[in-house]
Amino acid sequence: MVFFPPRSFPPLPLIPDDVAICDFMLDERYGRFSLSESQNPFTCGLSGKSYSWLEVRNRVDYLSRALSKEFNWHPNRGTEWDKVAACFLLNTIDNLSLFWAIHRLCGVATPANAAYSAAELTYQLKDSKATALFTCVPLLETALTAAKQAGIPQNRIYLVDLPLEFVGNAKAPPQFKTLEQLIETGKSLPKVEPLKWGPGQGVRTTAFVCYSSGTSGLPKGVMISHRNVIANSIQICTFEGTFRPTTDTPYHEVVLCLLPQSHIYALVYMCHAVPYRGDGVIVLPKFDINTFLNSIQRFRINILFLVPPIIITMLRNQELMKKYDLSSVTAIFTGAAPLGAETAKELHSIFPDWAIRQGYGLTETATVVCATTNNDIWFGSSGNFLPGVEARLVSPDGNEILEYDTPGELVIRSPSVVLGYLHNEKATKETFRDGWMFTGDEAVIRVGPKGTEHMFIVDRIKELIKVKGLQVAPAELEAHLLEHPLVADCAVIAVPDEAAGEVPKAFVVKSPSATQDDTSIIQAIKKHVEDHKARHKWLKGGVQFLEVIPKSPSGKILRRLLRDQEREARKRAGSKL
Template sequence: MVFLPAKSAGELPPIPDNIPISEFMLNEKYGRLAHDSSRDPYTCGFTGKSYSSREVVSRVDNIARGLSKEFGWAPNQGSEWDKTLAVFTLNTIDSLPLFWAVHRLGGVLSPANASYSAAELTHQILDSKAKALVTCLPLLSISLEAAAKAGLPKSKIYLLDVPEQILGGAKAPAEYKTVDQIHDAGKSLPPLEELRWSAGEGARRTAFLCYSSGTSGLPKGVMISHRNVIANTLQITAFEHGYRTNSGTRPPQTDVSLGLLPQSHIYALVVICHSGAYRGDQTIVLPKFELQSYLKSIEHFKITSLFLVPPIIIHMLSSQQVCSKFDLSSVRTLFTGAAPLGVETATDFQKIYPNVLIRQGYGLTETCTVVSSTHPEDIFLGSSGALVPGFEARIMTPENEEITKYDTPGELVVRGPSVVLGYLNNEKATKETFEDGWMRTGDEAVVRLSPKGIEHVFIVDRIKELIKVKGLQVAPAELEAHLLAHPAVSDVAVIAIPDDRAGEVPKAIVVKAPGAGSDEELAKTLTKHVEDHKARHKFLKGGIRFVDAIPKSPSGKILRRLIRDQEKEARRKAGAKL
């Protein structure tokens, strides 16, 4: 049985496939809200510095001219892979103009998680074959270490401005050119020739190379085409059009949205940075989460839409003494994604903020974000919403048979115009995940009818191995490989355990090598071994348990679900929250 979007989900318009994202986002011809009616797309939540819609258009053009001169990149010459730029930075209002400038030249933008260690960033630079790296001053030391390991010279490292409030008086070394300098140089350069793409070229060309662990294994480069991003932007817009459009001839309602989530993450990249700007919303950009600055921004800018992940919602609930001191009455909608939000948590939030609509969405890097979303007129707490226009879904048994009944769990398999091209240089993983336009999500789901009779998707478990820490991906295979490199470890499995603040955290189940010493000392050693080389969200916050053997199938596959069940039972007996 193929599940389809409800008729009320909206109608998806034709999706352009012969233009880059930059043209789609900046030209009113493709349905973007008129520039004169748009709010400022990007505003810094610390300084108040803001770019109008028309200023963004000009800024993209100038940066593109400057990059063309700096790197010798021409719009209609060479493959997109000859023009790959890696970006490793905190959130800034300058990020998207830079991204679109690269697209204006027909290049690829590869955003890296700002919490990466030098080793992780090195992997992405090498795997993407990035020709240069843009970073920011707080991340410069990590960038230099990673670039050196990747063989990228210092002359190919550039800086984006970040608010003075997080620099602590530090000044950028003069030897590094800034994106602002490239922009200013571009002002005096001649106009660039227009990209000349034939039909279908926007569907074939990679625009973003984002890194994801997919359904299993180590992080892989996900090739996201221009048409993928354009499609999901149109899907989200069509889904929300009904409640955003005002009566009469006035333009559709525009929101003031929170831009706190990492711009390197597909959720923020598409839902906030692209869909928001396309609809004419204003995004208040914050470089990272800190409760006081977050609350101050909501109060000062009268933010109407919060885009969050469950751990931040949980943090708000546990910090009501602080939250109650700020005026949050402007907030009309809370949208959560990246990990499921429990019914109890949503209900608790609703009690404190009864005038806020709680919406939840579901998507993956491999679907270029939103597959399903909650419509404000069909709230069904606990669900991940209804399919957005253009998506189809199946629920499959382990034997690959279709499930045709409601409320019957199986693997969610989806098809739609935003499903990506595949994994870079990884044919095996691509074949395992994608087939005839369908994408195996690795998530266990059920379909249930809402009180209004609309089919909703509920994510009930994770077939795939990923751990989600504050919405960020942690691949067990990556941590297992790292721990196995330690001479005191004979075998290891990494699983997720629940955590009130982070949603989930990694825990290592370890078989010690002969003569490895006491459990207590080895646990400290292995914890430090991970913390010295991995990003903070990959730390073993769930602890380490030592066992005699790791449960495995006859073929040698770790029986991860069995281990998780054993841990859950142990926690139950200990009286811990499950």
């Protein structure tokens, strides 16, 4: 049984297959909202600095000229894999101009999580075969270490400026060229030739390589084509057109981009779909409750794009929130991890005029496949499928599920489904089959109060841990823990956490050489992770010792058994989580 968007939704418009993202975003010929009538696309929420669309278009032009000369990259020579640049950045108003300048040369941008350790960044640089690295002063030390290990010379490392309100007196070392210097240089260079793409070029040409944790091993590079991003931007705009006000004058919203621009949620939804339709985006480099609330008040933000841990922080700081004028807010949108119905109801009780929306998507679907509309909200639901999306549910034995309220693996077909995994044919064949993407998430379809089909995520078959919306693969941490001499065997599961949603917990079998006291061993194991992994991968759920790790006859770790035991232990201890 195939599930579709509600019949009341409009059909998906034609999606161009011969256009690069940069042209789709910067040229009105491809359907975007009028550049002259649009709000400024990106505004810094700290400094207030902003660029008009005309300024952004010029900056992309000048930067593409400078990068062409700097790297000897040309739009219509070689393939995109000859032109890969890594972007290890905090959020700025310049990140998208950089991405679009790379695309202007038919290159690939591979955004890296700003929380990465040097080892994690090294892996991405090597796996993507990046030959240049863009970073910022607060991340420079990590970037330099990783670049050296990946063989990227210092003269191929560039700095993107952050607002003084964030970096203070920290100065960019003079030996590194900055984005502004490149743009200034580009003004006096000849224009690069236009991209000469034929039919289908946008479908098969990779624009981004974003890294997503799989069920085993290290993170996988997800190859996202130009058409994938274009398709999802059009899908989102078509979907939201079903409830956005229609007036004689242009209708615009101001939205918040606090979530990392390296993450698919912000990258596609906030940084492409929202500005494409003419709305303004307020950019913050990281979350701070006071800065967050002040930005809403200062810029009269209408839509807050959030993740559940930020919502929980808001609920814990109600007295602080009363000190700010939040009357401009009309809705929130939450994603990256499920928002529980009880949490949504609590927020609704405080802000009854806010539409509390939720969506679902993956890096592999680039990004949104379903979301709630303002006028069909069902707390706990991830909403309706977007125009152009088809979905199926498949039972563990491979049979098609034909009934409502029956869980199965969610399988998606959409023009936004990506090309596959970089350098990983086996994982690509397992995940992308006959035009369908097997999500690894268990879901149910239910008919909502208004008669439309809603999708609910029940569990994660692939056992990924989601810490503040960021993915953690248990197998990655297990492989790392096994490198420690005090660990003979181990397993990692998710345990609930009020602030982060979930955090990793390790079950460890001590090696014969582990003769110290348990407290010292636990500290050593935690430090081993903290020294080499990003903060969201730290063992905040603790370390517990076992005599043996439960496994199947084939050697597969029985994490479900460990989760059940953990759940019972928490119940006995009186935990409400």
